[in-house]
Amino acid sequence: MIIGYKKGVWYCDTPKQRLGHILLDSPIPIQAQTFEVHAHTGRVGPLIGVLIGGTAEGKGYGDWKRLSALLRTIRANNGIGFLFTSYNVKSDYIVGYMQQKQSWIPYHMPYPDVVYNRIPNRTQEQTREAQYTLNTLSCKNIPVFNSKFFSKWDVYKALSAEEQLQRYLPDTVLIETKKNLYQHLTIHSVLYIKQAHGAKGKKLLRITNQGDILRIERPMNSPYTCSLEALWEMLCHEQSSFIAQQAIEHDEHDGKKYDLRIVSHYVHGSFRISGVGVRVAGSGNIVTHVPNGGHIIALEALERPVRFKELEHLVALCGQSLIASFGYVREFSLDIGVDPNGRYYIFEANAKPMRFDEPVIEAQVMQNLVTICFQEAGFL
Numbered sequence: 001m002i003i004g005y006k007k008g009v010w011y012c013d014t015p016k017q018r019l020g021h022i023l024l025d026s027p028i029p030i031q032a033q034t035f036e037v038h039a040h041t042g043r044v045g046p047l048i049g050v051l052i053g054g055t056a057e058g059k060g061y062g063d064w065k066r067l068s069a070l071l072r073t074i075r076a077n078n079g080i081g082f083l084f085t086s087y088n089v090k091s092d093y094i095v096g097y098m099q100q101k102q103s104w105i106p107y108h109m110p111y112p113d114v115v116y117n118r119i120p121n122r123t124q125e126q127t128r129e130a131q132y133t134l135n136t137l138s139c140k141n142i143p144v145f146n147s148k149f150f151s152k153w154d155v156y157k158a159l160s161a162e163e164q165l166q167r168y169l170p171d172t173v174l175i176e177t178k179k180n181l182y183q184h185l186t187i188h189s190v191l192y193i194k195q196a197h198g199a200k201g202k203k204l205l206r207i208t209n210q211g212d213i214l215r216i217e218r219p220m221n222s223p224y225t226c227s228l229e230a231l232w233e234m235l236c237h238e239q240s241s242f243i244a245q246q247a248i249e250h251d252e253h254d255g256k257k258y259d260l261r262i263v264s265h266y267v268h269g270s271f272r273i274s275g276v277g278v279r280v281a282g283s284g285n286i287v288t289h290v291p292n293g294g295h296i297i298a299l300e301a302l303e304r305p306v307r308f309k310e311l312e313h314l315v316a317l318c319g320q321s322l323i324a325s326f327g328y329v330r331e332f333s334l335d336i337g338v339d340p341n342g343r344y345y346i347f348e349a350n351a352k353p354m355r356f357d358e359p360v361i362e363a364q365v366m367q368n369l370v371t372i373c374f375q376e377a378g379f380l
Contacts, residue, residue: 020047046112047109048377054124063120073366079373095107146329196243251338261335264319267371
């Protein structure tokens with residue numbers, strides 16, 4: 001079905017059709033911009049809103065390459081997708097943005113059928129405006145999937161509640177006192193210290209207990225030593241919560257540690273793997289993140305074959321556990337380590353995966369996201 005848009009009004013030649021929360025005017029006027037959409041029991045669409053970060057002055061924040069690709073994929077599947085920030089939400093409409101050539105054009109949009117939350121960081125997501133928007137959408141019974149970032153500690157608790165996942169989790173504790181940290185260092189001589197609400201390897205430390213002193217390693221920095229007291233003062237100074245995670249001996253590729261990055265989506269009633277990437281650490285580095293000196297290799301290049309059936313089972317269990325703890329989860333990624341015996345360890349689960357550099361994986365991610373949006377909107 002074809003619908004039209006002209007001067008802030010949406011039209012359809014077939015009467016009594018609903019787009020999002022509004023009833024369309026008819027007929028479509030001359031020189032209106034037209035969109036091909038699906039029709040389903042008096043509704044047309046789906047209409048999909050993508051919530052991004054922004055400011056009151058009108059600036060938007062996000063991965064523009066990825067956002068553009070998502071809206072193109074929605075359009076190619078005969079849906080309508082638009083971007084908006086918390087500052088674009090009005091009482092009875094939303095100022096939504098769609099791309100035309102190289103420009104982002106504002107449209108007078110109805111409240112959508114479904115919203116995909118891509119606010120890019122925790123700070124923006126916790127603003128009064130963002131929380132008000134999320135609450136408004138909830139009150140209007142509009143599905144919002146991936147409504148918040150995960151805390152690393154909350155993820156550990158969620159996954160460890162599933163008995164079948166416990167063997168895949170490195171021993172992890174929330175650091176609450178200096179004594180608590182010291183005790184964990186006596187159990188495991190090497191720990192990773194991670195900010196509970198951190199991302200991309202920021203604020204990450206690798207601590208090696210050498211008796212009277214501790215060896216401290218940071219991504220892309222030279223190691224140094226300090227006392228337990230100095231480490232504790234440094235953590236307190238950050239005014240943030242941290243977890244301590246048991247360091248796992250890693251399998252290697254060309255003498256360097258590597259991790260698996262798995263992205264999963266809830267498609268047709270179950271979590272499925274959308275892609276598996278390999279990230280290899282730089283020489284002597286403690287993390288595999290590409291921005292911190294890591295690099296990408298093809299899955300086929302690994303000497304140790306990946307056990308896809310085991311990974312699919314892990315993804316299904318993790319998805320069920322995350323939904324049980326966080327509610328409306330439809331997308332997540334896993335950082336999985338491999339030890340020299342081939343055993344898998346789940347290091348982290350992320351609510352809002354970053355763009356994959358592998359084109360085949362990213363294309364599958366886009367298609368699965370569109371499928372989820374169509375499902376949640378009631379058009380599949």
